Amino acid sequence: MATIINSVDLAKDVKDLVIFSTVKFNDDAIKNKIFATDDNNFLLISKSIDSDPTIIDAVLVDDDFVRKAVLG
């Protein structure tokens, strides 16, 4: 079973990770979504870290996302 790690990062930092590393994508749509996100926004990134690190999901962390997490 793949090991999945999640992190919330600035989109700029995620883009730098993609540009300067060999991380792969489950789907090109995820890569497009990351690069379409404003540098100053935050993304929840899910990454498989087995032999080939692969980004498997990217979700925009906006005010609504945060409000639901805080208030349930």
Place this chain on the structure above:
Amino acid sequence: MPSINFGVRLVFDEDFYESEIKTDPKLLTKLMYINARALGHKRHFNILPRKIFNKILENNGSMSRELLKCSFYDFEEEKLEEIEDEVERIIKYAIHIIKEEPHKKSFIMTSKRKENDYLNNRHFQNSKDVSVKAGEEAKEILNGFWEDCTTK
């Protein structure tokens, strides 16, 4: 995006989360930006001692570790985590972190309800480089830091 020297380091308690963030969830987003832009302490600027970090996760099922970790650094200093009294523990974390450059002062961020617990504690009274910021005053400081993040 340049890093910003906020001039102080911040330590938060559970009451700040339960009283201030829960009544104004956007504060958590502002803390994400502040944590991401702090000079010398990127992602390590807003301190939430680990015992409190874990307690917040336990008590708030909808909050995820990765989101909370983006806003706060779950700092663990073994000797400090052993202190049972939360007020004393927070004060000692606030004193401990001012040894780290570039910040020489720290603020304890709490609720109005808890403010006097810190001010009347003998460990706090012995430290001139630690201040307590509570309720609206604490929120104004965070709003000022967040303004810096959006304009610099």
